Amino acid sequence: MVEQEGFRRYVAHIILWIGIAIVAFPVYIAIVASTQDNALIANGQMSLLPGGHFFEVYYQTIFVGTSGSTREPVGNMMLNSLIMALLIAVGKIAISIISAYAIVYFRFPFRMPIFWIIFITLMLPVEVRIYPTYKIVADLHMLDSYAGLALPLIASATATLLFRQFFMTVPDELLEASRIDGAGPLRFFWDTLLPLSRTNMAALFVILFILGWNQYLWPLLITTRDDMQTIQVGIRKMITTTDALTEWPVVMATAVLAMLPPVFVVVAMQKLFVRGLVETEK
Amino acid sequence: MANVTLRNVRKTYTGGFEAIKGVNVDVGDGQFCVLVGPSGCGKSTLLRMVAGLETVTGGEIDIGGKVVNQVEPADRDIAMVFQNYALYPHMSVFNNMAYGLRNRRMPEAEIKTRVEEAARVLELTSMLERKPRQLSGGQRQRVAMGRAIVRQPKVFLFDEPLSNLDAKLRISMRVEIRKLQRRLNVTSIYVTHDQLEAMTLADILVVMNGGQVEQVGNPLAIYEKPATTFVASFIGAPPMNLMSTHPDEIKSQLGGAASQAGILGIRPEDFVMTDQTPSGGVALSLTVEAVERVGAETFVYGSRAQDAQRIAATPGELPPGEVIVRIPGTEAPAIGAKIRVAAVRNKLHLFSSDGRTRLEA
Numbered sequence: 001m002v003e004q005e006g007f008r009r010y011v012a013h014i015i016l017w018i019g020i021a022i023v024a025f026p027v028y029i030a031i032v033a034s035t036q037d038n039a040l041i042a043n044g045q046m047s048l049l050p051g052g053h054f055f056e057v058y059y060q061t062i063f064v065g066t067s068g069s070t071r072e073p074v075g076n077m078m079l080n081s082l083i084m085a086l087l088i089a090v091g092k093i094a095i096s097i098i099s100a101y102a103i104v105y106f107r108f109p110f111r112m113p114i115f116w117i118i119f120i121t122l123m124l125p126v127e128v129r130i131y132p133t134y135k136i137v138a139d140l141h142m143l144d145s146y147a148g149l150a151l152p153l154i155a156s157a158t159a160t161l162l163f164r165q166f167f168m169t170v171p172d173e174l175l176e177a178s179r180i181d182g183a184g185p186l187r188f189f190w191d192t193l194l195p196l197s198r199t200n201m202a203a204l205f206v207i208l209f210i211l212g213w214n215q216y217l218w219p220l221l222i223t224t225r226d227d228m229q230t231i232q233v234g235i236r237k238m239i240t241t242t243d244a245l246t247e248w249p250v251v252m253a254t255a256v257l258a259m260l261p262p263v264f265v266v267v268a269m270q271k272l273f274v275r276g277l278v279e280t281e282k
Numbered sequence: 283m284a285n286v287t288l289r290n291v292r293k294t295y296t297g298g299f300e301a302i303k304g305v306n307v308d309v310g311d312g313q314f315c316v317l318v319g320p321s322g323c324g325k326s327t328l329l330r331m332v333a334g335l336e337t338v339t340g341g342e343i344d345i346g347g348k349v350v351n352q353v354e355p356a357d358r359d360i361a362m363v364f365q366n367y368a369l370y371p372h373m374s375v376f377n378n379m380a381y382g383l384r385n386r387r388m389p390e391a392e393i394k395t396r397v398e399e400a401a402r403v404l405e406l407t408s409m410l411e412r413k414p415r416q417l418s419g420g421q422r423q424r425v426a427m428g429r430a431i432v433r434q435p436k437v438f439l440f441d442e443p444l445s446n447l448d449a450k451l452r453i454s455m456r457v458e459i460r461k462l463q464r465r466l467n468v469t470s471i472y473v474t475h476d477q478l479e480a481m482t483l484a485d486i487l488v489v490m491n492g493g494q495v496e497q498v499g500n501p502l503a504i505y506e507k508p509a510t511t512f513v514a515s516f517i518g519a520p521p522m523n524l525m526s527t528h529p530d531e532i533k534s535q536l537g538g539a540a541s542q543a544g545i546l547g548i549r550p551e552d553f554v555m556t557d558q559t560p561s562g563g564v565a566l567s568l569t570v571e572a573v574e575r576v577g578a579e580t581f582v583y584g585s586r587a588q589d590a591q592r593i594a595a596t597p598g599e600l601p602p603g604e605v606i607v608r609i610p611g612t613e614a615p616a617i618g619a620k621i622r623v624a625a626v627r628n629k630l631h632l633f634s635s636d637g638r639t640r641l642e643a
Binding site for chain 1: 330333334335354355356360361362364365366367368369370371372381382385386429
């Protein structure tokens with residue numbers, strides 16, 4: 001970076017600060033609102049400084065939930081979301097790395113047609129195929145279950161393509177050296193390809209975990225029991241209340257809580273994530 | 283320890299392209315065989331067929347008295363050193379060498395002994411815990427060698443192992459490889475496009491071109507009596523001068539031999555600058571076009587008289603009429619000077635006019 005002098009540097013910094021403020025302000029408001037008294041917010045007299053109800057609001061949110069609309073502790077919702085997001089992320093990586101391995105390293109009949117079929121599913125996200133998917137999941141009696149939440153979302157053309165591209169950059173000589181070293185297809189996959197894909201897997205995990213965590217439509221459709229709700233669905237349900245005030249502090253606390261796991265995943269895997277995106281270790 | 287015998291080995295790809303057109307080579311136990319040829323001549327393909335990485339579409343590959351056409355690479359008892367080394371990037375040097383042994387379920391104690399012995403020989407002992415990316419090119423090359431040595435295979439296969447190293451390292455590694463092979467006395471097949479590497483390493487030299495073997499034999503014998511014009515111009519640097527025997531200048535000097543032969547070859551180092559014509563030899567008048575002085579020797583690029591340039595020998599003579607002469611480094615004729623160079627009778631090489639047959643002068 002070129003160091004700039006005086007005035008121009010201040011201008012640059014001011015612009016950056018404005019940008020940060022625009023992004024951060026709503027988050028700040030959410031945090032502040034989650035520490036206030038509900039009546040105050042309902043009156044439109046919300047302070048811009050944190051209130052004194054932090055512990056009681058978060059305690060209520062995590063262990064009790066709203067008194068009206070959801071009746072489900074947010075702690076449980078988070079657990080559901082976490083299980084779903086982990087199943088989706090891990091499942092997607094596992095399935096796609098195996099299918100990419102098959103497509104890149106094996107010659108079998110209809111290899112290219114199969115590859116193109118996988119490729120075409122890129123154009124068919126859950127929203128498009130939602131009715132048939134729902135029907136299948138319902139017929140398999142997987143409504144209101146973790147399997148039903150995660151399974152239909154696991155197949156991933158994007159991740160398969162990504163691993164395919166990565167595998168194609170791995171020198172053929174590594175495979176040949178493995179063959180001479182007496183490693184069969186499984187050993188080569190396990191001993192060489194998986195360790196080499198580590199950074200790619202980490203990058204994908206971050207993206208896919210957030211994708212899974214933020215699922216809304218699908219969980220909304222297939223979960224009916226309160227104890228199977230995910231946090232994204234829960235927030236929405238908390239806001240629409242009939243005959244009662246929306247409990248904004250609880251809603252905001254839930255929103256803040258919903259942010260934490262993705263933030264944690266990004267921070268924890270940042271190093272690997274960036275490495276996975278910008279370089280390949282060869 | 284094993285012989286490697288190739289009997290009429292062929293490789294045809296599914297598209298119909300014939301990469302190897304029937305190769306017969308016999309490498310004796312403990313011998314160092316070098317496959318040399320220009321890129322695309324099929325030498326690497328042939329090596330990979332011996333390794334089992336390419337299928338064999340015809341003929342037989344025999345290692346130690348057993349036909350291995352259908353045997354998996356791991357079960358052929360061979361070890362291979364790749365051009366880009368193909369080290370496992372995520373494994374330490376120790377594990378790189380130990381991997382093949384572990385897959386063979388060798389006891390960990392013996393693996394340790396073998397790897398440490400190989401590391402000692404290759405001076406890698408202090409680097410056993412490092413990853414390949416923390417090593418220099420020469421060190422990686424030695425790890426790749428180590429991975430081959432610890433297996434104690436019947437045959438070593440080398441696929442241009444030195445071509446990624448800088449010139450100086452290449453020469454020292456070349457000597458190392460030869461010393462190591464002599465000491466271990468393991469049959470080796472080595473692929474290279476570098477004729478100098480081929481000459482210095484080989485017990486048996488196999489010169490390949492277009493999927494076929496042009497000549498097999500002792501490197502010096504091949505240098506002295508190349509069987510075809512291809513071999514003549516490929517082995518030796520700078521290449522042998524090949525010229526048509528038809529221009530009068532040569533025809534008159536060669537006498538009867540000229541009528542049968544179409545192409546005359548003379549190595550640059552066999553010329554001397556002299557005004558006399560040795561009896562039975564050939565003398566040429568040249569105009570000096572360029573001079574390269576490299577210290578110990580001087581290369582003179584001369585062009586012959588106009589009429590000689592019009593009758594070019596194919597294959598071989600490029601550009602027509604140009605002759606390279608190697609003279610001691612103390613001499614350097616001026617550019618544009620007229621010089622006369624001569625070669626004695628037993629330094630002449632005569633070939634049929636298609637260049638495929640050597641004629642004894």
